[in-house]
Amino acid sequence: MENQKLEIVDLRSALEFLKSVPGQLIETNEAADPNAEISGVYRYIGAGGTVMRPTRIGPAMIFNNVKGHEDARVLIGLLASRERVGLMLGEKPDRLGFLLNEAVKNPIQPVVSKEKPKCQEVVHYADEPGFDIRKLVPAPTNTEEDAGPYITLGMCYASDPENGDSDITIHRLCLQSKDEMSMFFTPGARHLGVFREKAEKLGKPLPISISIGVDPAIEIAACFEPPTTPIGFNELSIAGAIRNKAVELTECLTIDEKAIGNAEYVIEGELIPNVRVREDQNTNTGKAMPEFPGYTGPACAEIPLIKVKAVTHRINPIMQTCIGPSEEHVSMAGIPTEASILQMVEKAMPGRLLNVYAHSSGGGKYMAILQFKKSQPSDEGRQRQAALLAFSAFSELKHVIIVDEDVNPFDSNDVMWALNTRYQGDVDTIFIPGVRCHPLDPSQTPEFSSSIRDKGISCKTIFDCTVPYDLKDRFQRAKFKDVDPARFAPELFETH
Structure with a gap:
């Protein structure tokens, strides 16, 4: 349209x-x-x-x-x-x-x-x-x-x-x-x-x-x-x-x-x-x-x-x-956030960031899901660089989850699947403490944690749910036959 x-x-x-x-x-x-x-x-x-x-x-x-x-x-x-x-x-x-x-x-x-x-x-x-x-x-x-x-x-x-x-x-x-x-x-x-x-x-x-x-x-x-x-x-x-x-x-x-x-x-x-x-x-x-x-x-x-x-x-x-x-609020704050992240990451590493979703649970401000594609061995690690750039593109961002190209960033169940099958907490979590975020998050206060020096300071966190490049062959999703479902249930699917 x-x-x-x-x-x-x-x-x-x-x-x-x-x-x-x-x-x-x-x-x-x-x-x-x-x-x-x-x-x-x-x-x-x-x-x-x-x-x-x-x-x-x-x-x-x-x-x-x-x-x-x-x-x-x-x-x-x-x-x-x-x-x-x-x-x-x-x-x-x-x-x-x-x-x-x-x-x-x-x-x-x-x-x-x-x-x-x-x-x-x-x-x-x-x-x-x-x-x-x-x-x-x-x-x-x-x-x-x-x-x-x-x-x-x-x-x-x-x-x-x-x-x-x-x-x-x-x-x-x-x-x-x-x-x-x-x-x-x-x-x-x-x-x-x-x-x-x-x-x-x-x-x-x-x-x-x-x-x-x-x-x-x-x-x-x-x-x-x-x-x-x-x-x-x-x-x-x-x-x-x-x-x-x-x-x-x-x-x-x-x-x-x-x-x-x-x-x-x-x-x-x-x-x-x-x-x-x-x-x-x-x-x-x-x-x-x-x-x-x-x-x-x-x-x-x-x-x-x-x-x-x-x-x-x-x-x-x-x-x-x-x-x-x-x-x-998610629409108004989140969609410009997505555009800002896309712009900054594309300048730094063209063609690797496929999409971004400023997630509803963060009000469009606190959480972003990055869909990142690794095409060659040297792309390993760049996904985390993209997350750092996302924090630079939008300073109020608190959490970034990175997923592979076969995961739909707009489908929370799919993102949680990646978190459960492609993520190990001790090696795939990156903490960046003591960074200014947003004062309306009630957890970002010295009362909540003694590590926080002032209201609005937070620990920004990256959850890397991408498969290491050299292991991608072991993480292929089950391959279903590609069919036109409208043939069998036309009332459920639009035909084009």
Whole structure:
């Protein structure tokens, strides 16, 4: 399937496309409370990921009747299926990393449109009487313990106050009052954090737009990280390459910044210098929201604040949200991770790394399965070099499992088979202790292990489940006859 044939340009065209594919999108008119109920329902429908069982991979879901928000709908789970992401990006699910890798190498920069944007069909200014972002934006909570309503899929767009470079990333944003939101920054991990720090040193607010409900290609592209996309690299150019068409931006109405022109919602605001708030100041739960490792993250005692200037949206807007530990995070974080690893290893040793899967159990960040082919005696040992390069390509990676070319990296049972029959723990496990990883892993603390000097430091580990090259003949899988099963069970197999 080719991207051009999909004609997906925004969220609504993506939903129209999914309606034509059985089993990928459902709707409900049942009244749903955005406070924990929407996520509570979708946990069973299609969350997957690291969500506590029972859960499953299922369709995306639209809630048409959201309590307290008569004119809005809420969409959840759009990206919570690798198959669905493949459909919307026009690529086979196991080739998505390659698609993004090519997009990074052939970027198409965004453009500013002069036409009236769809995202500004309705405008609400913060200085108008009765303005309240909590009533305008149906941001759900994932659980009843959350610090407050969260925007989980807001495309945050800001620019370097020194040189004007722009970037887009996704952050957790908690609605704190009628015109204030808190914004969480992973220390040292996001370009917008650098922009904010520069503005704060200058004593200036940083203009920022938050676009919600956009083309899913933008949501995937926004999750690339250094070194694949160094500071100054605008990830919107990756989305442009995926669609072979530049993303159209529009000028904001109240701040000197741009936003995505066909977004469902845009929030315009400023990050206020030297102002911090307690993330759970309205609930006092001590918790923020469920994060990708499957645990609810602690609320930050001091977190940067956005002062909202305006909310604009389309007529009858669609609020897009996700469950923090769901398969949606795996898709958004994991597929760019795969592309980054493919790019770095291919540069160093062409043709040997066949595929990569950023595994669901690691939320798309903590674990990668590398499918590596040894073609000659001198390739022995290079598989472990590829694992080291994977850690360099994505610093938050914790575990790498390496398998041979006859093992499907996307099939966990197949990977576990390799672990059981091609791996010896005392010789095939490589420990790299004391390396910075990710602060949301609760095992990465001095309390968990005295060997850990600071929160977020971990022992990165390689599990080499490949057969030594000189023993490959002894590890041939049973060879079954190659037949066309559709002849015998046409109802189970597609014919081509």
